[in-house]
């Protein structure tokens with residue numbers, strides 16, 4: 294029994310250790326016009342661990358659906374495209390920003406209010422989870 298508990302605790306601490314090596318900066322969500330139920334989340338994610346990571350899923354209570362998106366040229370137009378994951382290589386920083394990689398948010402339950410924050414969980418391919426508050430801004 295004791296060894297089972299130790300194994301569980303070790304598993305937990307390993308996960309927490311991994312999580313602390315991911316740093317999120319300036320997480321924010323674009324204020325969208327009243328009535329709009331979609332928005333986009335931007336942030337910088339730094340990977341200080343010794344392995345490449347991928348952001349694979351995002352969850353939050355305030356909206357029904359989250360997708361990882363990129364922007365790319367299609368003919369002469371910039372279009373959004375869904376991607377399976379967003380890569381953050383070891384010792385590198387990936388920036389999610391307007392006109393580039395972003396987290397798309399659908400079915401927002403209540404109107405967004407500038408200055409308020411909503412909690413999201415960022416889930417990585419090694420199963421580590423980062424919980425962060427995204428602030429609603431006009432960007």
Ligand SMILES: [Cu+2]
Pocket residue numbers: 333362363373374395396397
């Ligand atoms: Cu998008």
